[in-house]
Each structure stands twice: as C-alpha cells, then as structure tokens.
Amino acid sequence: MEDVTPQISASMQARRRLEQPDWIAIDEVPLTPLEQAYLHQVQIENLLIFTPLLIIAPLAAILLNLPGSLIIALVTGILILAGIVSYCRYRYALSIAYGVFDHEFIMQKGLIWHKKIALPYTRLQHVSLSQGPLERYFHQHTLKCFSAGSGSAEISLPGLGDDTAEPLRKHLLAKASQKQASQKQAAQEQNSLKQASQNQAPDGRED
Incomplete structure (x- = not known):
C-alpha cells in the first residue's frame, strides 16, 4: 500500500514553538547609534533656529522703547528656552x-516616551531616501520604510551617512523580496498539504 500521508516541508519543520526562557527581550537586541555627523547637524539646526530670534527680539524691543530691564528679561528668557530646546x-x-x-x-527613539519599532521584512513594501539642504551639507540621509497598507512611513530614520544609506536601502529591499518570496512559497506548500489531506479517503487509502 502506498503511503499518501502528506510530508511536512522543511520550511514548516524549521518553525518551532519557543518557551518563555527562550524569549529575547527587545531591550537585549544590540542596536547601532547614529553617526556623529548627525549630532553636529542637530546643533547647527539649533543655532539656525535661535540665533535670528536672539537678534530680532532685542532689536524689536529697543524700537518699541521697552525698558532695559524688560529687554534683559526677554533675552534671558530666549537664552533659557534655546538651552532647553537644544538640549532636548x-x-x-x-x-x-x-x-x-x-x-x-x-x-x-524617544526622549521621554521610548519607542521601539520592529518592521518585519514580510511587510516591507517600499524604502526611500531623502535629503534636506542641511543634510546634503553634512552628507546625511533620512531613510523611510513603508509597510503594506500604510500611507505614511512606518519608520523614518535620519542621520545615515553616504556610506550607509544607499547600501542599507538596497539590503532592506533585497531582504523584503527574499522573505516575501519564502512566505509565498510556504503558503503554497501549506495549501498543497491541505489539498492532499482533503483528497485522501477516510481510511487513509485512495479509492
């Protein structure tokens, strides 16, 4: 008698249930910090934001003939605000x-509310790179990852240098294509197993 019992595919055999001691916390996963050039870019952005304000606000106060004590208080307040915002x-x-x-x-990411985003390659649909004027000066890029069914970027990662940005984009797209093809193949194998089971006779023999 020929054995027609469906064989379990290698992809399905590789999937096993993990017990709690085998679970890996996301905090234990090693991550790569951004390059130092991005931190310099942020500092320059802070200067570009607050330097004009420190110049315009006192001049406007002088033109309005405000008291000197009020002008000093205004400048002090701007300096404190600039320091807090720049630090944050x-x-x-x-x-x-x-x-x-x-x-x-x-x-x-996150200063007060920490957030970790894990995007499986099976859901990754599109990866793009963008550069603003200051990013071009510092040779930095922002990488955006779009998932299936999402109108906006699920991941927006700034601070990638020229040597990292494009290779990372290509790698993510390649992994997405590979994983999605494997997922499709596994689904087809599972459907074949179900179909084979349905075609068997109740006693395990073919008619």
Whole structure:
C-alpha cells in the first residue's frame, strides 16, 4: 500500500514553538547609534533656529522703547528656552538607534516616551531616501520604510551617512523580496498539504 500521508516541508519543520526562557527581550537586541555627523547637524539646526530670534527680539524691543530691564528679561528668557530646546533635541538624537536583523528592521527613539519599532521584512513594501539642504551639507540621509497598507512611513530614520544609506536601502529591499518570496512559497506548500489531506479517503487509502 502506498503511503499518501502528506510530508511536512522543511520550511514548516524549521518553525518551532519557543518557551518563555527562550524569549529575547527587545531591550537585549544590540542596536547601532547614529553617526556623529548627525549630532553636529542637530546643533547647527539649533543655532539656525535661535540665533535670528536672539537678534530680532532685542532689536524689536529697543524700537518699541521697552525698558532695559524688560529687554534683559526677554533675552534671558530666549537664552533659557534655546538651552532647553537644544538640549532636548540633542538628547532625542542620541536616543535614535537602529538594527538590521535576519527577519526584521528595528528602530528605537524617544526622549521621554521610548519607542521601539520592529518592521518585519514580510511587510516591507517600499524604502526611500531623502535629503534636506542641511543634510546634503553634512552628507546625511533620512531613510523611510513603508509597510503594506500604510500611507505614511512606518519608520523614518535620519542621520545615515553616504556610506550607509544607499547600501542599507538596497539590503532592506533585497531582504523584503527574499522573505516575501519564502512566505509565498510556504503558503503554497501549506495549501498543497491541505489539498492532499482533503483528497485522501477516510481510511487513509485512495479509492
């Protein structure tokens, strides 16, 4: 009698249930921080934001004949605000990191509320690079990853240098194509197994 029991594919055999001791916390995953050039870019952005304000605000106060004490208070307030905002933006830039793994792309960010995003390659549809004027000066790029069914970028990763940005974009697209093809093949194998099971006779023999 010929054995017509469906054989389990290698891709299905490789999938096994992990017990809790085998779970890996996302905090334990090693991530790569952004390049130092991006931190310099953030500092320059802060200067470009607050330097004009420090010049225009006192001049406007003088033209309006405001008291000297009020002008000093205004400048002091702007300096304090500039210091707080600059520090927060710098610390936020330090919090950004990313990791390229076999099954997903991970990004973390956040100063007060920490956020980690894991995007599986099976859901990755499009990857783009963009550059603003200041990014071009510092040779930096922003990488954006779009997932299936998402109108906006699920991951927006700034601070990638020329040597990293384009190779990373190509790698992510290649991994997405590979994983999605494997997922499609596994689905076809599973459908074939179901079809073979349905075609068997109740007693395990073919009529």
